[in-house]
Amino acid sequence: MRVLAAVLLTALAAAPAIAAPPLDMETIMADPDWIGAAVETPYWSVDGHAVYYSLKRDGSPVRDLYRVSAGGGTPERLDPGAVAAADGSSPVFDRAHRHAAFLRHGDVFVRDLASGATVQVTRSTATERDPRFSLDGRWLTYRSGNDWSVWNVAGGAAAPAALLKAEDDPKVRKDDDLKDDQQQLFTTLRQLRADQDAMRADADALAAADAGRAPEPFYLGKNVTVVDTSLSPDAHWMLVVTQARDAEAGKVADLTHYVTDSGYAETEATRPYVGRNDPAPQSLRLLDLRRHLSFDLDTSTLPGIGDDPLAAIRARTVAALRKAGKADQADALAAPKKRPVIVNGEYSPGIVWSDDGANVAVQLRAIDNKDRWIATVDMDRHVLVSRHRLTDPAWINWDDNDFGWLHDNRTLWYLSEESGFSQLYARPLDGSAKALTRGRFEVDHPVLSPDGSTFFVRSNKVAPYSYDVYRVPSSGGELARVTRYEGMDDFTLSPDGRALAVLHSSPYVPPQLAVIGSDGDGAHDLTDTRKPAYKAREWIAPRIVAIPSSHGAGTIYAKLYARGDAAGRPAVLFVHGAGYLQNVHLSYPAYFREQMFHNLLVERGYVVLDMDYRASKGYGRDWRTAIYRNMGHPELDDLLDGKAWLVTQHGVDPRRVGIYGGSYGGFMTLMALLRAPGEFAAGAALRPVSDWTSYNHDYTSNILNDPQLDPEAYATSSPIRYAQALADPLLIEHGLIDDNVLASDSIRLYQRFIELHKTNFWMSLYPMERHGFVHPDSWYDEYRRIDDLFRERLERR
Incomplete structure (x- = not known):
């Protein structure tokens, strides 16, 4: 088995002049100002x-x-x-x-x-x-x-x-029998209307002849609201994105602030639950600003727009509802003749114009999350022309949707997962698509050089956990490595394209600034913001290890924190949050406090394993979508493989293995204890999702579809459905004003345990914390309780 060591900066490896005091919970959970700002x-x-x-x-x-x-x-x-x-x-x-x-x-x-x-x-x-x-x-x-x-x-x-x-155009008169009758009866009314028409005609003529006047309004109609607009660089054309004004957002869940300036409990509106109202369909309108003309752009010509990717699931659910006598609910699930779409502008530009303004590309996404289209607009015929369709039986990734134009103004470039990994493509309007990069690795953050000859991208080509900047000709070719940090977080190209300002980091060094030539020469650091007390410590370098999957998934990468012989020792599995997030890398982790806590555990004789289970980012489409309609199942297989690997390869005590994590990691802690009772001696679930039907729409419907359409996926994936299996000690911790995963998720699960007469479960609530804790006192209390749980259940056997 291949074991790869993470490398720290030389400054960290140097012996400190003065020995640092022993690590303690107060220090690692303190305000991170003591570390130094990123x-x-x-x-x-x-x-x-x-x-x-x-x-x-x-x-x-x-x-x-x-x-x-x-x-x-x-x-x-x-x-x-x-x-x-x-x-x-x-x-x-x-x-x-x-x-x-x-x-x-x-x-x-x-x-x-x-x-x-x-x-x-x-x-x-x-x-x-x-x-x-x-x-x-x-x-x-x-x-x-x-x-x-x-x-x-x-x-x-x-x-x-x-x-x-x-609003409606006041100059457009609607047909009205009564008004027409009055015009026929009364000459005075006819004269008044004629005078109004003459005044408007004169005003229009003056406005048309005077470039110094404000333009004539475009009346979009009273039944729509404007979602977004995009103007061509030459100010000739505008695209307008609209949705129905009366689109309902659904019932919004509230949370309660108990500790307030007023001394009274105060409520705050948060968000609807998944499936309680799908996103409002959007429409596109093309405006010719020079001729003051407006054209609706029809999406019904997009390839596959009339397909029903959920037909099999829909048929099963509809049949079950009809059998149960719920005909109205069954009828409500009928497939649309044309799937509604939205402009995919939340994680990408949505609309991009060529430099000359002659062409525009729009990225559209089906509301069922199964298709992404990149279309251009034929300005003469005022129609959408599909240039690329990405379809996925699971869901379209919310990342890796960048797109734009080359400097020839006639060639589109875009990222696509069609090969199984995010790669860069180009397609001229009069030609076929060409892959500019190829391989079983990820490419993201493409930036075109000022002269248009080269793309700079971030990629993990060397290894899934190692990121650097690469360059590739805009006509395609081999990726050439520019940086060699292995922990490259972001970059920006200089105005002349000859240098890059990069943010790079390592496991214990927050992001720092460096400049390097665009050819890879002359790299030099510009900052080191770490504080002396932090730099003085010798941290435990996480080793990146490759764990074989026993379920045919291939290699599961993980960070191992350990010192010396681990035989007979207790172990802890840490589970990262977000699901689609990568924590096994050589950069500074988002979980830097947790990493210091892992140091504390290792100093007390533990082994800690942090795994990029299936659904994690950085490993391609199949790894991401392995959890479709089945959240908590492939990931648990991977975590159990990690535990087994610790036992067989390092000899840890299988009876003294704990598990903890927050958000998705809290969800997985629940699934581990409830679906694999007896495997873990104790678990701590922080701000966990216990019932996916109460989470938000954008995230959840991607993976589990709508709960009305696919109730089976929600039942399979929600920990509250397995509550009767609780046997091992469980600590739940949640911020009461969490507006992401609502505290009601933990409270409802707690009540379920009460009704099932379960024991060995506890809950700690934090009145002034949201999803990501910010107050050092709360951080300390949260991890003191986790530490106490592990001391009691893992060390005293």
Whole structure:
């Protein structure tokens, strides 16, 4: 079996000058300011000579802005005056590289790159975003909410690109027999109408001849609401996304704040449960702003839009309902003739224009989560043209949906899982798709170089747990490795494309900033934000191990925390949250407190195993979708394989193995104790889902479909359905104001245990914590109780 060691930075490996005090719970659960803040949101200065980044201020949630020379030196924290003069984030450049636009405090600024002169384009209380130059560099467009403006770079006032009104056009008269009768009867009424028509015609003529006037409104109808808009760079076209105004969100669950400033209990609305109202279908409208014309874009031509991927499940459920005499419920589950869609804009842009504004691509997703389409718009015929369909019998990934245009304005690029792994593709409008990358590894975060010749991507090509930046020609070819950090978290390309600012980290080093040439040369670090007391400690390096699946799934990667001979020792399995999350990697973990807790356990003689069970991110489509309609089952198989591996390979005591985790990890702790009683000596379930019917729609319906349509999947996957099997000690911990997994999940399960006359279960509630705890006192109390449970149940046998 192959065992791979995680490598720490040299600075951590060096012996400290003064021995650090013994590790204790108070320290590791304290405010993480003692560790040192992670570098956040780096971006390049407009001239490419410096990099800006943010750091959390000690003892405060405030983020300070820093600037450091790209060549190295001492970072400078900017005072409020310097922040007011700093380059803003996400600068964009015109094609000739004469001007740059950026955002500062929600306003738009434009800089002449030759003279350095900077013009403030907006000064408003609104938040502007998405600045973009037209291909010829004459115009700058930007948005505030769904309203777009156009500014002439040569000077002049900004003007609205379009005025959208979600109401009926007052100039359009509806047929009305009574009104027609009055017009025939009364000459005065006929004259008044004629006068109104003449005034409107004159106003329209004046507006058409005067470019200085605001544009004529587009009336979208009173029955819709605007969800999103997107303006072409040349301000010729606009796409408008709408949904029905009367779309119902469903009944919203409430939670209660018991500790408040007022002294009274106060309620807070959260979200509907899954399936209590599907997302509202969306529609697309194309606006020709120059000719003031509007066209509805029909989605019924998308390939497969009339299919019913859930036909077999639907038939079984409908038959069961009819047999039970529930004809109305059965009728409500009838398949639509055309599946409703939404613009897939939550985790990707949704709508992307070519640089010249002549072409636009839209990414659409079926509400049943089984299809994703990338379509372009034929501007002459005003129709959608499907360019790529990704279909999945389980569900379309919410990640890896990036797409855009090459600089030729005629070639689409996109990420797709069609090969089983997220890879980069390109397709010219008049040709076939071509894979730019290939392999059994993941590719994400594609960034096109300024000259359009090269893509830079993040990938785990070397090993599933090792991430770096790679480059590949935009015409396709071999991936060339640019960085060699193995723990590469994010990157941003310099304005000239010759360098990258990267955030990299390692198991005990929070994300730090470095700059490296785009060819991979000249890497140098710019920050080290760790505090001396933290750096002085010698942490236990997690070893990345490969555990064979006994269920045909292949290799399960895991982190092993251990020292010396483990024979006869107790062990703990830690289960990461989110389901689709990767925690076995060489970067700084989101679970950094838990990692320090694992150090504490190892110092007391434990072995700790942290596994990327099936459903985890980073291992391809099949690993992700293995849990479809069956949550908690393949993952438990993997966890039990991990326990067996600890016993056979390291000799841990099988009677003294505990398990714990939060959120999805809490759910899996419940499934482990309830579906495999006797396997674990104790478990701690933090903020766990106990009944998937009460979780949110977007996440749950992907994996389990709607509960009305697929009740079997919910019954199979919900721990509360297995409550009668509880035999091993269980600690449940939950924040009372958790608006993600509601505390009612734990309270309902607790009541179920009461009714079943179960013993050895406890619950600890935290009145001022949401899903992710933020107060050190709560962190300490939470983990003190977990530690006490393990001491009592794993150490005293």
